[in-house]
Amino acid sequence: MNKLMLIQKDPWLEPYAEAIEGRHNDVIKKEQDLTQNGRLSLSDFASGYLYFGLQRMADGGWVFREWAPNATAIYLVGDFNGWEKREDYRLRRLEGAAGNWEIVLPADALHHGDLYKLRMEWEGGAGERIPAWCRRVVQDETTKIFSAQVWDPAEKYKFRVNDFRPDTSPLLIYECHIGMATEEEKTGTYEEFRLKVLPRVARDGYNAIQIMAIQEHPYYGSFGYHVSSFFAASSRFGTPEELKRLIDDAHALGLAVIMDIVHSHAVKNEAEGLGRFDGSYRQYFHTGERREHRAWDSLCFDYGRNEVLHFLLSNCKFWLDEYRFDGFRFDGVTSMLYYSHGLGEAFSNYGDYYNGHQDGDAIVYLTLANRLIHEVNPHAVTIAEEVSGMPGLAARFEDGGYDFDYRMAMNIPDFWIKTLKEKKDEDWHPSAIWWETTNRRADEKTISYAESHDQALVGDKTIIFWLIDADMYWHMQTNDRNLTVERGLALHKMIRLVTATTMNGGYLNFMGNEFGHPEWIDFPREGNGWSYKYARRQWGLVDNPDLKYHFLGDFDHAMLALIHSVPAFQALPLQKVWDNDGDQVLAYMRGDFVFAFNFSPTHSFTDYGLLTPEGSYRVVLNTDDPLYGGNGLTDDSIEHFTQPDPLYAPDGKGWLKLYLPARTAMVLRRVTPKKRKPKR
Incomplete structure (x- = not known):
């Protein structure tokens, strides 16, 4: 038997060949299981969103289906029946379908815009639930209660761009958040982002945007990382049609649209999320000690259940198919790979990746997700946010890898922040800078970045704040000579230049960091009086020719233009x-x-x-x-x-x-x- 290429290219992996080959074979076996030994494609298997949830039938009527194996009775309740439990809105359990429920309704039973939920009953209890597969969830402004919403507009959005392919030579990513992309102290919208921010990103020279917080989440301050409804685009930013128009316009501008997808955990909420959807604790998640991610206060999926794989894989295909996203940045991959979630692990040698502390089911899921995504769209981009350095993460599946296209070079921003915090200027060593910006596996592409949203969150400091601090508030006028500001501007440009031009796959910047945005990120919460002051981007600063911010923005533009001027720059x-x-x-x-x-x-x-x-x-x-x-x-x-x-x-x-x-x-x-x- 020939060794996998991953092992051939790295002889130090030879002692772990059995584990690597075992994981590879586990994926093959699981794919055969899910596709009935090849009678279906993986894409066929991952089409649950076309079956479950609320669907229009060919005759104009409605059918609603849900998977809830522990339920004893389920009712649709909503605006259409006074939110009362009625027999004519009771679902029936489908025979031989392992917990599937269904109801068929006439065309006039539901209307576009109606609010609804499920009245779920189980042995010893009951509760209202938002359907797991619903595509639209809204929050009442007064009561703050979330409900599913019938979404069936008379005019469906028709995409104008049908043959878009991401430019990956190299991938230049503008990481962004729709809600905080506005200058006003409020929640921004898809439309505002489409009209005001997309053209700016294209002019600056980026060829991709990576959008955070798309999947619906009950708490705005979670930055979108405590997801409740996995198939619903967050309604706080606008409608599904408006998000589709945003993506369509991005494609027309040459911008790929990558979604920051969260499959590493889910919000614990039971009323809004999947926490105890059908009354049981194990429907989607682990039980016992593995159920909760204590560091994140969230729930951990059980990737060993085929039904959970069906749900998550269908979720990947849904966003590609329905909204035409061009790929995904998978959040929290390290947390998925290890039973410890990577917490307290040293990862000092190869043995730490093959010592039995890894979640084989999660590895199978991540690999299948990548295989599915590339089957649905061969040009799609997948990126792993992973800090442990797991070998093969961004290597081809055929070679023994997990099939991600890129992995985030998370060591680089950590290095820059550590340098700024701990070292005097005269102790900056070029040998260390070269090592950190180029230290990666030869057979895996990475996304280099000086700072992402993580470094901008309240409690941390952006690079510009570490460099200039409070002097940014007083000495950023172009006619003001200030040594602290001049040092900060100089090093800010140098840090970005060395980070971007040593990449081997792509480069990422969080919106505003390119011009040295002066404020941190702090979403409205009780502790800050529910203020939006720090949950916005001050575009007026970079647009003001009398302030020095535009110098940094202009340099960022020139740097990207230089990279663009060279075909396949990242491959040189x-x-x-x-x-x-x-x-x-x-x-x-x-x-x-x-x-x-x-x-x-x-x-x-x-x-x-x-x-x-x-x-x-x-x-x-x-x-x-x-x-x-x-x-x-x-x-x-x-x-x-x-x-x-x-x-x-x-x-x-x-x-x-x-x-x-x-x-x-x-x-x-x-x-x-x-x-x-x-x-x-």
């Missing part, structure tokens, strides 16, 4: 040219580009020599350019020629001598190779 081999911790200088190459950084806060260098391929070079981007708030200490119109060195001439290399001012970085492009004298 990275080659370190030089690093010197004493000088605090780092230089590396990608193709014809030289990236030179001087992190020293005090030392500028004249004629600093870098050994590069012979030729002439021109500066194409400089963090010290006055256009980006710099001091303009170099003349970037000068063409730089390498100087020959007999020692390296046989290799076609020479010395590129540069002036490197303190706290600056420049990007040079080789314009022409240096002509070499013919041999006699």
Whole structure:
């Protein structure tokens, strides 16, 4: 039997070949089980949303179905029957269907906009429930009670863009949240985001948006991570048609739309969520000690149940099919992979990934989810938010991996925050910066980022806040010279440049961070007087030419334009040219580009020599350019020629001598190779 390619490429995995091959075979067996040994496709299996929930029939009538094996009786209650339990709205248990219930109703029994719930009864109890498969949930503004809503508009949204493919060369992601994307102190809407933010993102040079908090969640302050209704797009931002129009417009602008999907856990709520849906504790979730994720105060799915796999896999296909999302960023993958949820684990050697503490059922689910997603849409993008470093996560299934397209490079933002918190400027070591930004498995693509939404949450600080702090409130006018602000602007640009240009798959930025948004994120809650002051984005700051924020925004735009100018930039081999911790200088190459950084806060260098391929070079981007708030200490119109060195001439290399001012970085492009004298 041939070894899986994952093991062939990494001999250090050889001692764990049995475990790796066992997991691989478990996926194959489960897929055969779910697809009846191949008689169905995985996509056929994951079509539960076309059967369960409220459906229109061909004759105009209605059929509603629900899976509730522990229920003894189920009634539809709502606006249409005065919210009373009535026999003519009682579901019948389907014979031989393992807990499926159904009711068929005439066309005039329900109407678009009607509110409804399920009156669920079980041995020893009863309660009202929102259907598990419902596609629309709304909250009453007065009572704050959530209900399902019949959604059957006369005019269904028709997509205009039908052949969109994400641009992944590279993937440049703008992470965003619809509700806090407005400048006003309120909850933003799909329409406001479509009209005001999408064009901005496209102009800035991003080719994808990653939207948080789409799945319905009862508590706004959870940032969308305590999901209650998995098939319902959050109604606090608008209607399903408005979300579809947003996605359609994004595609027209060339933007892929990635959904931040939460399948790692669910809200504990019973009235709004699945916590005790049919009266039992184990319908969707584990029982006993494994039921609750104590760190997140939520419930953990039982991925070992085929019905749960059916629900979650159908959820993946639903968002691709119904809304035309272009893929998913899977939240909390580390929590899924380990019985410990990764809490307190060191992950210091390969043995920590194969010691029996891993949830094999979750691994099977994640792999099947990726296989399904790529079956439904071969161009879809899947990203794993995973911090432990599990080998093979973003490797192909055929090679023994879990089939994600990318994994988040979560070490990089942790490194930057730790550096800003703990190190003086003179202790920033280029060798450490190079290691952290390039340390990854050769056979797995990653999404690099300096900071995401995590670093902006209340209780933490964004990079710009660590750099400038309160001086941002007083010294950001363009005519105000302030040493703290100037240091902050310089390092902010350098951090982003080295993070983005060392990527091997994609780059991500959370909205507002590109221009140094001055505020943290704090959603309305009792502790802040239910204020929206910190749950918004102040676009007026970057749009104001008299403030320095636009320097950072302009640099971000120029950096992305540079990356876009090179076909398949992320695939160009990275080659370190030089690093010197004493000088605090780092230089590396990608193709014809030289990236030179001087992190020293005090030392500028004249004629600093870098050994590069012979030729002439021109500066194409400089963090010290006055256009980006710099001091303009170099003349970037000068063409730089390498100087020959007999020692390296046989290799076609020479010395590129540069002036490197303190706290600056420049990007040079080789314009022409240096002509070499013919041999006699």
